Each structure stands twice: as structure tokens, then as C-alpha cells.
Amino acid sequence: MVLTERKLIAGIRSLAAKPANRAVVKGIGDDCAILRLSQGNELLVTTDLCIENVHFRREWHPADSVGHRCLTRGLSDIAAMGGEPLACFLSLGLPAGRSGKGLLEQSLLEKELPQKWADEFLLGLHRLARKFRVQLAGGDISSARDITADIIVTGQVPAGKALLRSGAQPGDRIYVTGELGYSAAILKQLYAGKKIRAEKSNRHFYPMPRVQAGNWLREHGFCTAMIDISDGLSVDLAHICEESGVSATIQASAIPIAAGADLNLALHGGDDYELLFTAKKRAEVPSRIAGVKITQIGVIESRVTSQPQIRIAEDGKASRILKPLGWQHFGEKG
Amino acid sequence: MVLTERKLIAGIRSLAAKPANRAVVKGIGDDCAILRLSQGNELLVTTDLCIENVHFRREWHPADSVGHRCLTRGLSDIAAMGGEPLACFLSLGLPAGRSGKGLLEQSLLEKELPQKWADEFLLGLHRLARKFRVQLAGGDISSARDITADIIVTGQVPAGKALLRSGAQPGDRIYVTGELGYSAAILKQLYAGKKIRAEKSNRHFYPMPRVQAGNWLREHGFCTAMIDISDGLSVDLAHICEESGVSATIQASAIPIAAGADLNLALHGGDDYELLFTAKKRAEVPSRIAGVKITQIGVIESRVTSQPQIRIAEDGKASRILKPLGWQHFGEKG
Numbered sequence: 300m301v302l303t304e305r306k307l308i309a310g311i312r313s314l315a316a317k318p319a320n321r322a323v324v325k326g327i328g329d330d331c332a333i334l335r336l337s338q339g340n341e342l343l344v345t346t347d348l349c350i351e352n353v354h355f356r357r358e359w360h361p362a363d364s365v366g367h368r369c370l371t372r373g374l375s376d377i378a379a380m381g382g383e384p385l386a387c388f389l390s391l392g393l394p395a396g397r398s399g400k401g402l403l404e405q406s407l408l409e410k411e412l413p414q415k416w417a418d419e420f421l422l423g424l425h426r427l428a429r430k431f432r433v434q435l436a437g438g439d440i441s442s443a444r445d446i447t448a449d450i451i452v453t454g455q456v457p458a459g460k461a462l463l464r465s466g467a468q469p470g471d472r473i474y475v476t477g478e479l480g481y482s483a484a485i486l487k488q489l490y491a492g493k494k495i496r497a498e499k500s501n502r503h504f505y506p507m508p509r510v511q512a513g514n515w516l517r518e519h520g521f522c523t524a525m526i527d528i529s530d531g532l533s534v535d536l537a538h539i540c541e542e543s544g545v546s547a548t549i550q551a552s553a554i555p556i557a558a559g560a561d562l563n564l565a566l567h568g569g570d571d572y573e574l575l576f577t578a579k580k581r582a583e584v585p586s587r588i589a590g591v592k593i594t595q596i597g598v599i600e601s602r603v604t605s606q607p608q609i610r611i612a613e614d615g616k617a618s619r620i621l622k623p624l625g626w627q628h629f630g631e632k633g
Numbered sequence: 634m635v636l637t638e639r640k641l642i643a644g645i646r647s648l649a650a651k652p653a654n655r656a657v658v659k660g661i662g663d664d665c666a667i668l669r670l671s672q673g674n675e676l677l678v679t680t681d682l683c684i685e686n687v688h689f690r691r692e693w694h695p696a697d698s699v700g701h702r703c704l705t706r707g708l709s710d711i712a713a714m715g716g717e718p719l720a721c722f723l724s725l726g727l728p729a730g731r732s733g734k735g736l737l738e739q740s741l742l743e744k745e746l747p748q749k750w751a752d753e754f755l756l757g758l759h760r761l762a763r764k765f766r767v768q769l770a771g772g773d774i775s776s777a778r779d780i781t782a783d784i785i786v787t788g789q790v791p792a793g794k795a796l797l798r799s800g801a802q803p804g805d806r807i808y809v810t811g812e813l814g815y816s817a818a819i820l821k822q823l824y825a826g827k828k829i830r831a832e833k834s835n836r837h838f839y840p841m842p843r844v845q846a847g848n849w850l851r852e853h854g855f856c857t858a859m860i861d862i863s864d865g866l867s868v869d870l871a872h873i874c875e876e877s878g879v880s881a882t883i884q885a886s887a888i889p890i891a892a893g894a895d896l897n898l899a900l901h902g903g904d905d906y907e908l909l910f911t912a913k914k915r916a917e918v919p920s921r922i923a924g925v926k927i928t929q930i931g932v933i934e935s936r937v938t939s940q941p942q943i944r945i946a947e948d949g950k951a952s953r954i955l956k957p958l959g960w961q962h963f964g965e966k967g
Contacts, residue, residue, distance in 0.1 A: 324675060328876060329798050330713035330861055331677040331788070341658060342676060343665040346785055348724040348773045379664035390682040390724075390783040439682045439783075449724040449773075449783035451680055454665070464663050527664055542662060 300414040302395040307417055307440060311389070314425045319434040322385040322455070332437040334386055340455040345376035351446040359489045361497045362416045363423030364504040365448070368570075370427045372529060373452030374508035375572040379527035380461040381517025382454035384510060386436040387428060389450060392443025393417060412446065420448075431510055462517055462525040462576070467543035471523050471577040473597040474584060476509050479532055480560025483568020502557075506572045511589035513574055521582035526575050531567045531625020533609070535575055540599075540607035543577075549597030549621070551613040566611075569626040634748040636729040641751055641774060645723070648759045653768040656719040656789070666771040668720055674789040679710035685780040693823045695831050696750045697757030698838040699782070702904075704761045706863060707786030708842035709906040713861035714795040715851025716788035718844060720770040721762060723784060726777025727751060746780070754782075765844055796851055796859040796910070801877035805857050805911040807931040808918060810843050813866055814894025817902020836891075840906045845923035847908060855916035860909050865901045865959020867943070869909055874933075874941035883931030883955070885947040900945075903960040 315327045325333035336342060349369040351357060360368070370387060377384045394412045428435060433452070485503035488495060497504040509527075516522040524543055528535045532554070540547050556565045577599055578584050586593055600610075612618040649661045659667040670676060683703045685691060694702070704721060711718045728746045762769060767786070819837035822829060831838040843861075850856040858877055860869045866888070874881050890899040911933055912918050920927055934944075946952040 325795070325797065329795075330710040330859075331679040331716065331795075333714075333790070333795055334676040334678065335792065336670065336676065342668040342670065342787070344668065344720075344722060344771060344785070344787065345665040346722045346724045346771060346773050346783070348726055348775045348781075348783065350726055350775055350777050350781070352778075353726075353776050376664040380667075382665065386678075388678060388680045388785070390680045392682055392684055392687075392781065437678060437680060439680050441682045441684055442687050443684050443781070444686075444779055445777070447682075447684070447726065447777070447781055449680070449682065451678070451722070451785050453676075453678065456667070458669065461659070461663075461665075461667055463659065525664075 302393060302412050302414045302417055304440070306414055310418055310421055311435070314421055315435040319429060320385050320432050323434040323436045326434060326436040332386065332388070334453060336455045339458055341458045341461065343377055343380050343382045343454040343456055343461070344451065345373050346449060346451045347372040349448045349450065360504065362419035364497050366420040366423030367427050367505050369448050369450045370424050371506045371508050371572055373450045374431055374510055375527040375529060377452055377454040378508050378510040378513035379525050379574060380456055381513050381525065382456040382461065383514065384431050384433045384452055384454040386434045387450060387452045388436060389424070389438035389448060391438065392441045392447035394444060394446065395442055456517070460517060462522055464524055464526050464539050464542035467524040467539055467545050467577040467599045469545060469599055469601055470580045471599040472580060472595050473536070473547060473549060473575070473577055473599060474593055474595050475528065475555065475573055475575050476512050476588070476591045476593060477573040478555045478557035479528065479571050479573060480565035480568045481557035482506065482570035483564040484557065484560040487564070503570070506570065508572055509574045509591060512591050515588050516576060521578045521584070522576050523579065524577045528571045528573045528575050529569055531569045532575065533566050533621050534623040534625035536609055537607070537623040539575065539577065540609060544602055544604070544607070546600040546603050546608045547597055548600055548610045548612060548618060551611055553594060553596045555592065555594045566621065567624040636727060636746050636748045636751055638774070640748055644752055644755055645769070648755055649769040653763060654719050654766050657768045657770045660768060660770040666720065666722070668787060670789045673792055675792045675795065677711055677714050677716045677788040677790055677795070678785065679707050680783060680785045681706040683782045683784065694838065696753035698831050700754040700757030701761050701839050703782050703784045704758050705840045705842050705906055707784045708765055708767070708844055709861040709863060711786055711788040712842050712844040712847035713859050713908060714790055715847050715859065716790040716795065717848065718765050718767045718786055718788040720768045721784060721786045722770060723758070723772035723782060725772065726775045726781035728778060728780065729776055790851070794851060796856055798858055798860050798873050798876035801858040801873055801879050801911040801933045803879060803933055803935050804914045805933040806914060806929050807870070807881060807883060807909070807911055807933060808927055808929050809862065809889065809907055809909050810846050810922070810925045810927060811907040812889045812891035813862065813905050813907060814899035814902045815891035816840065816904035817898040818891065818894040821898070837904070840904065842906055843908045843925060846925050849922050850910060855912045855918070856910050857913065858911045862905045862907045862909050863903055865903045866909065867900050867955050868957040868959030870943055871941070871957040873909065873911065874943060878936055878938070878941070880934040880937050880942045881931055882934055882944045882946060882952060885945055887928060887930045889926065889928045900955065901958040
């Protein structure tokens with residue numbers, strides 16, 4: 300069945316019609332959505348672009364996995380501030396429609412999308428949104444040559460309490476949630492031509508953002524800085540170090556490497572959506588938070604005024620400099 | 634000069650570094666932006682997707698016009714609620730970068746973008762943002778085959794005071810700001826192969842959102858419903874009628890047709906970014922608001938439970954039904 304604007308809008312409106320979050324005063328159907336924050340809270344906003352053949356491939360990722368993964372990226376950013384997600388917005392460009400009022404020539408549309416793909420994409424997004432009480436509250440649609448989804452997630456956090464990247468201090472311990480490298484290991488297999496069934500429990504296809512753990516960490520006050528590991532541990536730890544103006548050392552043997560991954564994938568693979576955080580030396584950090592394993596992987600070193608250095612210590616070897624080799628938006632280091 | 638991620642991010646950060654709005658507590662550089670609304674205000678959010686060859690053409694529109702037009706779409710939505718814009722977010726996909734960590738095959742990049750295009754796009758967006766004290770506070774970047782910009786604009790409005798599409802009542806008068814059809818008339822000439830210089834005063838290339846007029850209308854309390862005319866008068870008036878559950882009649886002779894346009898372009902052309910509003914019959918609506926001409930063009934008729942009817946009366950003829958023939962997102966009516 301061919302994709303039409305009428306059917307797409309009807310599908311989006313039916314998902315958005317069910318109230319999921321009281322913060323949404325007015326959802327889809329006006330020039331803007333209207334949201335009301337709780338007293339004493341600040342607004343969090345994050346946007347993440349997902350483009351076919353850049354962030355996913357139609358032949359590798361089922362449509363509902365694409366919808367799920369898009370929203371996970373935004374929710375994971377809210378989690379990394381210790382925030383509570385409220386509403387999401389979807390700007391969706393799809394290969395659809397005949398040449399008309401839009402400026403897209405019909406000849407450019409190589410592969411028109413079936414309605415089923417759009418329906419399943421929305422379903423994947425919607426299932427995850429429900430789980431976290433996030434309301435789909437607006438967006439935009441358009442023709443496009445490649446499937447293009449920009450997901451905006453809004454959230455709230457008590458004023459002044461968001462966990463920033465810039466708070467790490469010398470002596471702080473570095474921790475991660477969960478295990479690292481799993482998503483990159485699956486991607487490596489997909490590149491190698493292996494067929495992989497997208498089981499619902501597979502964290503590459505259906506990654507779960509660590510919203511509860513992020514909130515727990517904010518509420519308990521010992522966390523000094525936090526980021527989500529979406530671009531890879533080496534890149535995201537470098538962000539913490541840059542914003543905090545500190546250096547760091549991590550222990551290779553301490554890194555929780557996921558089954559099927561190796562140290563390299565755990566260090567530089569992206570898309571894990573775990574949290575990386577720092578805490579005071581004497582903080583009593585539990586071994587599990589909100590059901591997720593917590594592992595200490597290193598230490599924040601001295602304050603620096605120039606480019607921070609991250610070192611990795613491997614058993615029986617001299618420590619070496621760890622370069623940030625994770626995800627680059629334009630793939631320049633590939 | 635070839636576009637690189639480092640140069641693009643440096644350009645975005647330098648524009649975003651200058652504080653433009655006190656609501657932005659934390660801008661670019663963390664997992665989320667943090668905004669603080671004024672006491673007693675609600676949040677407004679709108680997103681607008683701009684895709685090459687759908688919303689603009691590289692050979693017709695200078696890069697700074699594309700940046701300006703993207704942001705105008707969002708600001709115009711804030712204006713249509715009577716809101717005050719605060720911060721914008723930009724998700725930007727550009728034809729750039731070599732095959733690497735991203736999944737985009739190098740062979741798919743037909744036309745790599747020069748750095749100059751990105752710089753001028755950002756400049757066009759930034760100039761307009763400054764004018765309205767809107768801070769660029771976050772976003773995302775990616776490789777893409779076609780230039781893709783999703784603009785998110787956030788704003789605030791005193792709680793419960795936003796002007797919705799749903800408030801029009803039988804007997805209300807229908808008004809528009811400015812003149813209609815100009816942008817569509819220019820587009821028609823571009824389609825016909827005419828070269829048009831993008832003068833800064835040209836409302837097709839550099840349309841000005843009616844933010845001050847929108848705020849004035851909200852503050853003065855006589856306005857019952859409002860929408861911006863982005864998809865064309867016929868489509869946008871239909872949205873007001875649908876959301877309010879009313880029918881309407883407009884007078885052809887009353888419509889303020891822009892120089893170079895005709896009735897058809899004024900009725901169905903999009904991209905004018907004027908405001909359409911309704912006001913109580915006895916309201917004293919000034920002939921200019923915030924420097925912009927105000928014209929009464931029709932009347933809200935009876936309440937309806939089914940599909941609302943919009944009629945247009947032309948001098949000396951029986952009135953006829955006006956079909957919504959403006960912009961369709963997938964161009965299905967073309």
C-alpha cells in the first residue's frame with residue numbers, strides 16, 4: 300500500500316491523541332505545542348537526526364527498530380542530565396508523494412516507501428514513548444529522497460540540579476552503567492554480511508535509555524558530571540574531560556565489555572546509550588542502580604588548561620594515550 | 634574549501650556563544666540545552682523541516698536566504714500563538730565527509746558542499762535570530778545526500794493565554810496581516826526560468842515573521858483564534874474552521890493581493906508568513922498593528938458538526954465553495 304500524507308497524518312494523530320504526560324497542555328493540531336513545566340523546574344531540550352544509510356539501513360534495521368532507536372537517542376540525552384522526559388516531536392521526511400506543490404521532482408524518488416514502513420516506524424517510536432510516559436506532541440512531515448527523522452525530546456529537571464559534563468574534579472572516580480561494545484559488535488557483523496534477527500531483547504536494535512539510573516544519580520547528589528555513551532567511550536570521556544578541564548586515566552581490565560565485543564569496540568563503538576559519570580572519591584556508589592550494573596573504570600587526574608589527556612592502563616604494560624576514535628558525524632576519521 | 638565537521642562545529646559554536654536570550658541557562662556543549670521560562674509562562678515548541686529540492690533549490694535560493702527562511706517558519710509559528718521566541722535548535726544534514734564511521738557510502742555523495750554554503754546558511758539564520766533575540770542553543774549534525782535542516786523554535790507565553798486555532802465563534806470577523814501571494818508569485822517566476830536577484834527586501838527570500846503583531850494581538854485580548862499563513866490562505870483558514878468547528882465566508886475583493894500576484898496565488902500560495910486571525914464582531918481592530926497593515930477579509934458563519942465549508946464571494950457572482958488547494962506536504966494534489 301502506497302504511503303499518502305492523509306494516512307501518515309492519521310497514524311501520527313492517533314498515536315498522539317492518547318494522553319501520556321500531563322505536562323502537554325496542547326499537542327498536535329496547532330501552530331505550536333504548549334507544555335507546562337512543574338514548579339521550580341527547568342526545561343531540557345535535545346535534538347537527534349536519524350538519516351537512512353547514515354544512522355541505519357533499511358535492509359539491516361526493521362522499521363520499528365529505527366523508530367525505537369531514534370527516540371532512544373533523545374531519551375538518553377535527557378537521562379544524561381538526570382532529567383525527566385515529558386514530550387517528543389518528530390520531523391519526518393519520507394520518500395513519498397508525486398511531484399506537486401513541493402519542489403521535489405518525481406524523477407528523484409528512486410524508491411517510494413510503503414505505508415507499512417511508516418506505520419511500523421511510528422509503532423516502534425510509540426512503544427518506547429509509552430514506556431517512559433513521553434507524549435508525541437508535534438512535528439513536521441515532508442517528502443525526502445532518504446528517510447529522515449529528526450527527534451526532539453523535551454524534559455524537565457529541578458532548577459540548578461542538572462548533571463553537566465563540566466563538573467568532574469581531580470580525584471573523582473569514573474563509572475559506567477551496563478556493558479559496552481555490544482551495539483558496535485552487532486554492527487560489525489551486519490557489515491560482514493551476517494543476517495541478524497532483530498530480537499526485542501537485542502540492545503543494538505532496541506536499546507533502552509538509562510532514564511531511571513540518571514534520575515537516581517541526580518537525586519542522590521554524589522555524581523559530579525555525567526554524559527551518555529552514544530559516540531563511544533573514548534569520545535564521550537573526552538567530552539567530559541574537555542568541558543571539565545581535567546585529564547583522566549582508565550583501566551582496560553575494569554571496562555565491562557559486552558559479550559561478543561572486544562576492548563576496541565568497547566572503547567570506540569557507539570550507540571551503547573549507557574551513562575558515563577564521575578563521583579567523589581569517597582562516595583558510596585552502589586554496584587547496581589535501577590537494576591543496572593555500575594562499574595568503576597578509572598580516575599579523574601589533574602586539572603589542565605590545554606587539551607586534556609586520557610590515558611589507558613593495561614595490565615603489565617606502560618599506560619598509553621587513548622585517542623577519541625568513536626563516531627564522527629561526517630565520518631572524517633574512518 | 635571543502636566542508637569539514639571541525640569547521641562546521643566551530644562556526645556553529647561561535648554563533649551560539651554570544652548570549653542572545655536570558656532564558657538559555659546552558660546552550661551548546663552538553664547532552665541537552667537547559668532553558669528557564671519566566672514565572673507563570675508556558676512553553677511553546679514548533680519544528681519545521683527544510684529539505685533541498687522540496688522546500689528550496691540551491692540554484693534559486695542563496696544559502697543565507699535558506700537559513701533565514703528556515704528560521705522564519707519556526708518564528709512564524711511562535712508568532713501565531715502570540716508567543717515570545719526564546720531559543721532555536723538546528724539539526725543539520727549536509728552532503729559532506731568521506732565514507733567512515735557513518736553508514737553513508739561515499740559513492741552516494743553526488744555533490745559535496747563547499748564550506749562557504751554552510752557558513753552563509755548559518756549567517757542568514759543567525760542574523761534573523763539576533764533580530765528576535767533568539768539564541769541558537771543546540772542541535773545535531775550529520776552527513777546527508779540532500780541538504781536537510783530541521784529547525785526547532787521554543788518560546789513562552791503567559792499560561793492559558795496562547796491564541797489557538799480553535800477559538801473562532803460564529804459572527805467573528807476574519808483578518809489578515811500584510812499582503813498575500815507575493816512569495817508564490819516569485820516562485821512562479823523561478824519555475825518559469827526567470828533569474829531573480831535575492832534582494833534583502835524581497836519577502837520571498839527574506840520573509841519577516843509577524844512576532845510583534847502576534848504579541849500585540851494576544852495582549853489586547855479581542856482576538857479569538859490565530860494561525861500563520863504558511864501553507865496558503867485556503868488551507869490555513871480551513872485549519873481554523875476545522876479546529877473551531879465553524880464555517881466561513883471570505884470576500885474576494887477584500888483580500889490584500891501583493892504586487893505581482895493574483896487572486897489565485899493570494900488564496901492558495903504558501904510561504905507568506907502573515908497572520909490570519911478572528912476577532913469579535915464589535916472589536917475595534919486597528920488598521921495597522923506593529924507597523925503591519927490589517928485587513929478584514931470575511932466572517933465566521935455557523936457552527937458545524939461535520940466538515941466545515943468555506944465560501945468565497947466575488948462581486949456580481951454567486952458565492953462558491955473555496956477548496957483548500959495550498960501546500961500539501963507530499964505534493965499529492967499537484
